[in-house]
Amino acid sequence: MQTPYFPDFSGFSPANNLWPQLVAKLGVEKSQHAVRQALDLQRMHGDIGTIPVLLSGTCGIALANIELLHLQTGFSKNIEGMVLIVDIKSKFLQLLKEV
Numbered sequence: 001m002q003t004p005y006f007p008d009f010s011g012f013s014p015a016n017n018l019w020p021q022l023v024a025k026l027g028v029e030k031s032q033h034a035v036r037q038a039l040d041l042q043r044m045h046g047d048i049g050t051i052p053v054l055l056s057g058t059c060g061i062a063l064a065n066i067e068l069l070h071l072q073t074g075f076s077k078n079i080e081g082m083v084l085i086v087d088i089k090s091k092f093l094q095l096l097k098e099v
Contacts, residue, residue, distance in 0.1 A: 008072060009064075009068070009069055009072040009073050009093065010072040010073070011091055012072075012073065012086070012091045012092060012093045013091060013092055013093070014073070014075075014092070014093055014094065015087075015092035015093065015094050016094060017092075017094075018056050018085040018086075018087055018092060018093075018094040018096075019031070019085060019094060019096050021056065022034070022054075022056050022085065026059070034054055034059045034061075035054060035083050035096065037061055038052035038053065038054045038061045038083045039052055039081075039083060041061050041062075041063060042063065045063065046063050049065060049066055049067060050063040050064065050065060050066060051063070051064050051066050051069060051079055051082065051083070051084050052083050052084070053083070053084045053085075053086055054083050054084070054085050054086070054096075055086055055087075055088065056085050056086065056087045057087060057088065057089060064084060066079065069084070073093065075093075075095065079095060081097065082095050082096060082097055083095075083096045084096075
């Protein structure tokens with residue numbers, strides 16, 4: 001599968017508040033459901049070189065290339081079972097361990 005294009009993450013900053021903001025906006029159940037959908041996308045269409053992405057503004061899901069994410073942000077390549085929450089508007093990223 002070809003990894004879809006995703007914006008250059010080098011201009012993004014790490015954050016710890018994206019998950020709490022999502023829960024405050026949607027509630028725990030809907031937020032957990034969104035994370036499960038992102039993980040399902042990874043299982044169905046991803047591979048060892050991708051990470052599931054959850055867009056915090058829309059709850060859209062995508063896959064991103066782990067190598068590019070590492071090169072652009074310095075995040076570890078060892079992120080199996082994690083979801084990358086992305087706020088495109090404010091340019092923040094948060095890695096979330098499976099909930």
